[in-house]
Amino acid sequence: MSPHLLSVDSLSRDQVDHLLRVASRMEPIAQRRKITRVLEGAVLGNLFFEASTRTRVSFNAAFCRLGGSVCDTTGFTFSSMAKGESLYDTSRVMSGYVDAIVMRHPEQGSVAEFAAATHVPVINGGDGPGEHPSQALLDLYTIDKEFARLGKSLVGAHLLLTGDLKYGRTVHSLIKLLSLYDPMRITLVSPPGLEMPSHLIDLVTSRGHRVEQRESLANDFSDLDVIYTTRIQKERFTDEMSESFNGISQDFSVNRAFLESRCNATTIVMHPLPRDSRPGANDLDVDLNGDPRLAIFRQTDNGIPMRMAIFATLLKVEELIEKDLREVRWFVPKKIGVDDGQPG
Amino acid sequence: MSPHLLSVDSLSRDQVDHLLRVASRMEPIAQRRKITRVLEGAVLGNLFFEASTRTRVSFNAAFCRLGGSVCDTTGFTFSSMAKGESLYDTSRVMSGYVDAIVMRHPEQGSVAEFAAATHVPVINGGDGPGEHPSQALLDLYTIDKEFARLGKSLVGAHLLLTGDLKYGRTVHSLIKLLSLYDPMRITLVSPPGLEMPSHLIDLVTSRGHRVEQRESLANDFSDLDVIYTTRIQKERFTDEMSESFNGISQDFSVNRAFLESRCNATTIVMHPLPRDSRPGANDLDVDLNGDPRLAIFRQTDNGIPMRMAIFATLLKVEELIEKDLREVRWFVPKKIGVDDGQPG
Amino acid sequence: MSPHLLSVDSLSRDQVDHLLRVASRMEPIAQRRKITRVLEGAVLGNLFFEASTRTRVSFNAAFCRLGGSVCDTTGFTFSSMAKGESLYDTSRVMSGYVDAIVMRHPEQGSVAEFAAATHVPVINGGDGPGEHPSQALLDLYTIDKEFARLGKSLVGAHLLLTGDLKYGRTVHSLIKLLSLYDPMRITLVSPPGLEMPSHLIDLVTSRGHRVEQRESLANDFSDLDVIYTTRIQKERFTDEMSESFNGISQDFSVNRAFLESRCNATTIVMHPLPRDSRPGANDLDVDLNGDPRLAIFRQTDNGIPMRMAIFATLLKVEELIEKDLREVRWFVPKKIGVDDGQPG
Structure with a gap:
């Protein structure tokens, strides 16, 4: 797989099958019966140039459930970009700080431009009329x-x-x-x-x-x-x-x-x-x-195991996770991931 | 206790006593002499539709001190609600992402409406002229x-x-x-x-x-x-x-x-x-x-052990914590929780 | 060293040398070959009264890489300060919630005023025309x-x-x-x-x-x-x-x-x-x-080990870290901290 996930166009049938399989193995974690700390020490930069609470929280929670930490940024522009900084500079700087980047941006193609300058995996969280893989x-x-x-x-x-x-x-x-x-x-x-x-x-x-x-x-x-x-x-x-x-x-x-x-x-x-x-x-x-x-x-519940699968695959920990599972110790709501949409 | 904490009206004397006792047992953690990781793997959705830095940081820190991760959202409205999404949909979606929700909202009753559609514990962090339990x-x-x-x-x-x-x-x-x-x-x-x-x-x-x-x-x-x-x-x-x-x-x-x-x-x-x-x-x-x-x-210092007690009780880990205590290894300020308000 | 880092003026040659040495020992972590959890249980209040995405993310990531949790606050004013709360009250309240504070503020001297009222280490993240140590x-x-x-x-x-x-x-x-x-x-x-x-x-x-x-x-x-x-x-x-x-x-x-x-x-x-x-x-x-x-x-990559060194020194864990190192298990980009600025 490419180091990034920018578009579904780059995915082969085998790669999609792999992501589906990994997502399926993430279910015990997404349903809160197990936990893993496999991404301990890793930091996600969750960069939302365009507001999308649902998508931001979903990526954030998926990364946390793998054991990582998240630094959120929201707002239409970066403070430094307002001072004339190029997307190239911003991207290269961020890749020295974090281990993976999710980026949402209103302009088509901007996430790919950002990814070209970085050294860490970038996931397209939606680039306007473009992609949202x-x-x-x-x-x-x-x-x-x-x-x-x-x-x-x-x-x-x-x-x-x-x-x-x-x-x-x-x-x-x-x-x-x-x-x-x-x-x-x-x-x-x-x-x-x-x-x-x-x-x-x-x-x-x-x-x-x-x-x-x-x-x-x-x-x-x-x-x-x-x-x-x-x-x-x-x-x-x-x-x-x-x-x-x-x-x-x-x-x-x-x-x-x-x-x-x-x-x-x-x-x-x-x-x-x-x-x-x-x-x-x-x-x-x-x-x-x-x-x-x-x-x-x-469908929205499934966003968690699939986004976990994407992180796990890009960060190459999908094989490690199963060796690292522990039981959840806190209260687990019964209906997560399996309910039928009825009011709780 | 109800799965949520929406109002003090729902609390019996026994439940209040329980929370006071649990808060007291959280003191070594709040005073930074001990740490616990009992909520490892859990994610809090800290949803502030109305700004309240103090309350948001207090809930955030309390959840982190129990070992969990927090995803903050601030702003007067959710991006998806601006597109006509109901509080029911927003609530049900969020409950697939996180394990507990703190919600502050300017309209009385909105937190209870939100809680009715979710599968995870909801804490009212203030609903306008309503409650702030x-x-x-x-x-x-x-x-x-x-x-x-x-x-x-x-x-x-x-x-x-x-x-x-x-x-x-x-x-x-x-x-x-x-x-x-x-x-x-x-x-x-x-x-x-x-x-x-x-x-x-x-x-x-x-x-x-x-x-x-x-x-x-x-x-x-x-x-x-x-x-x-x-x-x-x-x-x-x-x-x-x-x-x-x-x-x-x-x-x-x-x-x-x-x-x-x-x-x-x-x-x-x-x-x-x-x-x-x-x-x-x-x-x-x-x-x-x-x-x-x-x-x-x-009084504000006490917000941490009490909010830890609320999380611990709703997520049913209050008995586990004491088996999970470890010594703090980093610098501990001497005055936390016991000072008298004097300039430091 | 002073409990805070407010200005380079307060630093002696020995203290600067110490920070350079500690930063150097943080390199394996900043370059993602090792991880530590030495600040487990600690919470950073990252208070940005003035936007600065790069500086905020850098401090946030540095604290996370030491094992701590971060609560970000951004915006030109605290909601409570708009209601007439003094910097003294805000500061004293925050020190009951978090274990260290990074503060950026547009007014020179405001970070020092804030630090005077708190019981936890405060780092000046830039106070307008003042300092950015x-x-x-x-x-x-x-x-x-x-x-x-x-x-x-x-x-x-x-x-x-x-x-x-x-x-x-x-x-x-x-x-x-x-x-x-x-x-x-x-x-x-x-x-x-x-x-x-x-x-x-x-x-x-x-x-x-x-x-x-x-x-x-x-x-x-x-x-x-x-x-x-x-x-x-x-x-x-x-x-x-x-x-x-x-x-x-x-x-x-x-x-x-x-x-x-x-x-x-x-x-x-x-x-x-x-x-x-x-x-x-x-x-x-x-x-x-x-x-x-x-x-x-x-240079920006070096912000991570140096900010880790500042946190480690203020929180007095610089000697503990080396006993606490573990191997990174996730994908490590090759170029972090050593590349020459070439497009990736």
Whole structure:
């Protein structure tokens, strides 16, 4: 594997499989039955030039659970960069202080530029419209884990990706990762103007998958295994798109009625979160809260073992961890990692 | 005990006694003679939607002293909540990342709403005009510890609560905790319009305590054991109150002259801090700095063992700690936890 | 040594030598070949009233590498100080929470005022135009280490300090530290109006060093051992200075051409960073990146062992560390602490 994790594009099928396996071995720690101190003495620089509480806390907690320490930095700019310091200087300086860097930045490509000047592993925690590879990996890990629980296989699975498929970087990265696996059937449903870019469809098709595009959810999905829904960001719409979208908005609500009438008892529902719970938001409906098919919180829970796997792999401790496990001594909530989204 | 600590209302006398006992056993750690690693592998999410450096650092340090790691978040809003995420979603997601949550929020009730959706223990670090239970517990612990030092007992003790008794949440919570104990005498002195709410006086009286209300400090307090003074927040005054208050403001200054002329040699002085040291602030006077009766810094020092006790109890490690103590190896300042407020 | 590190003025030659020796013994940890947990259980309060990501992360990482935990606070003011709390109260309260404090503050003298009220060691992380002693110590440590590598000695060495010598606090502190050592030759080159204050020149001269002031870099520096260049902050110029400076600005560029034409093969180039890499910034040129004489990143790398040495000395664990070393188990980048500034 590359010293960094900047994009899913650099990952081979073997490397993805390795990360899935390591993540799986991290479960006892993520579920707080075991602890390890394998990264004792290591320091993570968690650099968030753009706010993202959830992603920052997830990386921070994952590194701590491996025994390391974390130094968080948040804010739109570094104080030294305001004085004209180059990304090169900042990066090289930071690599003398910390042992790994997670960086989130609003500009596409900036994390790769940063990584080029550093001597320590850099993980892209999201670079604007660019990449967010740890999200795609935890999404794939969730599908893999849910399928194992349900006795299903990726071969021939039917997945529906819906919402904003044009700008949503999570669905772009996920579909690339999925395409590395055995042939499956992928249905895409998005409002007009927010379709999946054709080069991604071509890529997936060229790897033997069957891709189908539809304009509405008013279809039969009775053989569906996964719905992956994303928030439609209306602020990105042109006037024409807004008009057209308002007329058909109901078609994009994934809710209990849709699941009951058109899907089946084991169709799982995923979402990269956050979901917009405000009235009229047209996002994944809260009426599915408590339904075991709603996998969104198992999905975020899975961020911990997957991010642990990424750190463990980049820092080359994945083999050491199992020799270093100890029992947790403090109170362990029962539902972590295994609950079904019901209010506690 | 409830899985959370949201309010002092949920605490029984036995539970408060337990916390006082555990806090006392944390003293060797808080005074930096011993260390423990009992919470190794645990992560605290320290979520401050409202700034409070002192409270945040105190919880953070208490968790670290038990061996855990802390991930701080500060700022008026979560980035994801700005995108319409519900408190329910935020809470459920965070509980997959961390093992305990301290939350401070400007809106009353928001911490309880947050706790309802989570699977990990939540501690209310202050919810606006609502509750701040760890402050009340450390206040009670301070009285208990000072009384033990002075050979005094809570039975029949005379306490004076003064300042803003209407809006000051710390005095509300403290008086509730005190009311669980043996009958004592509580005198209330506040400017007109800032009196203690009558339902709290009724509660305390119904539990056998003697409560007396006065409008001025110009009285004999020679049998007084504790003065608990709070900052009067003039920004909350109506015009009428301002006029009336300005005429009598001197009566509410707790200073060396008051202590010398009206109290006794063992009357301790407490304050939830911060105190306003600006000229004309009419807050607890700095002329008491260095007087052994000034207990305000012993009081903040006590925040560490009490917050350790809260974490230890919620995470069920209070029995384990004593088996896990080791000697501190680094430099230990002599005065921590036992000094009298004198400049160092 | 004083319980605090507030200024280089308080340091004797013996104390500086001790810090250099301890820093040297920290190298295996800073270079991530060894780890120690000697500060286990200790908590650092890292209080940055003024933003400085680099300095904050460096202190944070140094404390973590010794096994301690860190609680960061950033922002222009403490929430409690906005309510009128004195620096005395804030300081005394914090000393009950943490075991050491690093404080950066925009006002000269504020860190010393803070230290006077606390019971724990305080390190000045920069107080506006005042002091930044850890920077001067890491600069001296860098010269010492580079000289050892090159087989040179401080006795009779020739150092050039250039740039803003009037306002640059780093050169003031550095020249004071250098003056404690054996006689050397120090050349000062600055634009008119930005000369080194005469009381500092007098101090250094009175200790037996040879100091020479020049107005331009257009001289022969073929026997030069060290160039220490600083950023010229044009925002501090009067109109007259701006005019005069614009005419001669080229003379103050330290770049590859200058090094090739006027210096020698072992002249090392230092800078306190950040350097302004924007076009026309007239700061240290990026065309030296990759040249082994460019020591600026080795210099920032050296911040870790020196800050570890400061913590270890103030917390009196410098003798314990060597008994407590363990091997690093995670991936160690090859170039940390030894590279030459080349892009990675």
